[in-house]
Each structure stands twice: as structure tokens, then as C-alpha cells.
Amino acid sequence: MNRLFDKSIVLACCIAAATGLAVDARLVAAFCLGVIATSLAELAQKERTSRTSEAASYAYIIAAVFVPPFVPFAPLALYDIARRVRRERVWVALGIGVAFVFALVADLRADALAARTLLLTAILSVAATLLSLRTAQLEREQQRMRRIRDELQERALALEARNRDLADRQDYEVELATLAERARIAREIHDSVGHQLTRASLQTEALRVVHADEPRVAADFADVKHTVDEALQLVRASVHALNDTAADLSVQLECIVEGACSDGGPQIEIEVLAEHAPANITNCFAAVLREALSNTIRHAHAKTITVRCMEHPSFYQLIVTDDGADATPASSSNVAEGMGLGSMRERVEALGGTFTAGPRAGAGGWRVFATVPKQQGDEAR
Structure with a gap:
């Protein structure tokens, strides 16, 4: 929007500078080509089209050197050249500017254009160049402010998330x-x-x-x-x-998982969707989870362990899975493995539940599955 406003002012001044010139085909062509070139500069978004519009601006200045009616509308092209000038191309822009100055002097000596028109064009060219540079700086500042605003918003969101985690x-x-x-x-x-x-x-x-x-x-x-x-x-x-x-089930399980986490160990993900579980079920699931995590960390070489504890209408359920390459943890110590699985099975079956442990079907790793009925669990209390 700032560019369109600037170019509207520059175009109006160019028309004012061209006032008094004979309206012929060359002047009309200069006006039309100048408007097309400056419009192409606003429409160019991709790198390829941007280079094309920049080349069109340079070509317009070169045409103004040889065709005097192009001179009054040259500030439009200079405005677009100034907005895209880079340090590595500054000499090209300066060369075009010097050539345009020589064209103005040549036109003045040859009386190709009125002195008033040449003076207004020179002043307008300098003003258009400075206006373009100022607008470019303003756009850079706006982009920097938007970037800072986005960073501050991201930091604010991160702080809110951290505050929630701390709470x-x-x-x-x-x-x-x-x-x-x-x-x-x-x-x-x-x-x-x-x-x-x-x-x-x-x-x-x-x-x-x-x-x-x-x-x-x-x-x-x-x-x-x-x-x-x-x-x-x-x-x-x-x-x-x-x-x-x-004996809170969620707190007990999360405490066990937190104690099992380590920097070089597997990542443990836990999800507890159970409330007000009886103490005996809480103690049972805590013992099962502790033994399952111990076996997996020592023998399964897993990268991720998933723990899910859910409360269903008629029973509680605990599932511990891992992605370890070894499907039979503790295979090198069958006695210890038997004692561990046997202990977990006894605890679950003592509450009337069901316990299974073995390789995951259709995927690598190990799976421990335990369910305890609510009624049996309540009566066992």
C-alpha cells in the first residue's frame, strides 16, 4: 500500500513535468511503457518475474537516454531501481544514474526538451530515489517488528506452557x-x-x-x-x-515412571485414565509396572515404553508395551524371568484378574497386559 501511494504521487509529478510537451506517439508510448514497467514491478512476486521487472526498469532508463520523450517518466523507473538496489549491484545502479544525468545534460544542450521539464525531472528523480529508499527502510523495519512480535508471542506461549507445567x-x-x-x-x-x-x-x-x-x-x-x-x-x-x-493410582504410577526415567534410557510415555481405584488394585498395578519397567530397561533395549492405565465400567486395565528388538526380555536368565512374571501373575490373579505377557502381535517388542475386575477388587479390600 505504501508503494502504491508513493508511485501515485510520482506519476502525478511526472505528468506535471511532461505538461507543455507536444503530445505525439512517442510521448504516449513513453507514458504507457512507464506505467506498465512500474506496475510489473508491483506484480512481480517470484524471483524470476522480479528480475524481469528490474530489467524492464533498466531498459526504460536506457531508452530515456536515446529518446527524449521518455525522460519525464524516468523517475518511475528510478523509483523501482532504488527499491531493489543491492550492495553487489550498487555500481550498476550508479552507472544507470550517471547515464541518465548525462542524458539530461545532452537534452538541455540540444534543446530536445524544455529546461523546465528537465529541471523538474531531475528534482523528481532525486526525490523518487530518496522516497523509494525511505519506503524500503520502513518496510524492513515493519518486517523486523513483525518478526519480533512473532518471537515475543512464541516466547509468551512457551512461558504459559512452562507455567502450566510448573503448576x-x-x-x-x-x-x-x-x-x-x-x-x-x-x-x-x-x-x-x-x-x-x-x-x-x-x-x-x-x-x-x-x-x-x-x-x-x-x-x-x-x-x-x-x-x-x-x-x-x-x-x-x-x-x-x-x-x-x-494410595492414589495415578500418582503411584507416575512416581514409578519418573523414578525409572534416565538420560540414557528409553523414553517412557504414560497415560492414566483411572480415578479412585482401591488401594489393593493400586498396589498391584504399581508392583506390576515396577517389574515390567525393570525387565524392559535391563533386557529389551527399547527406545520407547508406553504405559496405559484405564478404568472401564467393570474392570481396571494396565498395558505396558515397548519397541525393543528382543521379544523375550531376560531370555538369558530364565529363572529370574520366571520369578518376575510369576510374581506379577500371582498379584493380578489374587484379585480375580487376568495377566498375560509376551511378544507383541504383528510388531516388535514386548507387551504386558493386566486386568482386574472392579467387583472382585472391591470385595478383596
């Missing part, structure tokens, strides 16, 4: 600390209060036996024992409930 990480750390604290409280209650209540129950039962010949005293001790047993049952229920809430 998620902070939430994860808080959740992990909360779960660890719940587990610690559950252990403390179980080890201190639970043992003390068990001891009080045994002591009360012993006193009831000692005073068996005193029915009233024995009945009082029986009531005390019943109260202590009820308190013990409530403490055990609270401890189990607190321990269950301390």
Missing part, C-alpha cells in the same frame, strides 16, 4: 506429599493407638478371667472389653480408610 508439577508434588502424610498418619495410628487398644483388650479379658468368681466385677470387665473392642474396630476401619485414600 501441574506443583500440584503433583502437593498431592504426593499429602498422600505420603496420610500413609504416615495411618502407620502411626496403627502402630501406637492400635497396639495400645489391643493391649487394653487383652488386659481387660485377663482381669475378667481372674475375677470370674465375682459375677459383678467380671460383668464390668466384660463391658469394658466390649467398649475397647469397639474402639479397636473403629480405629482399624479409620486406618484402612486413610490408607486407601493415601
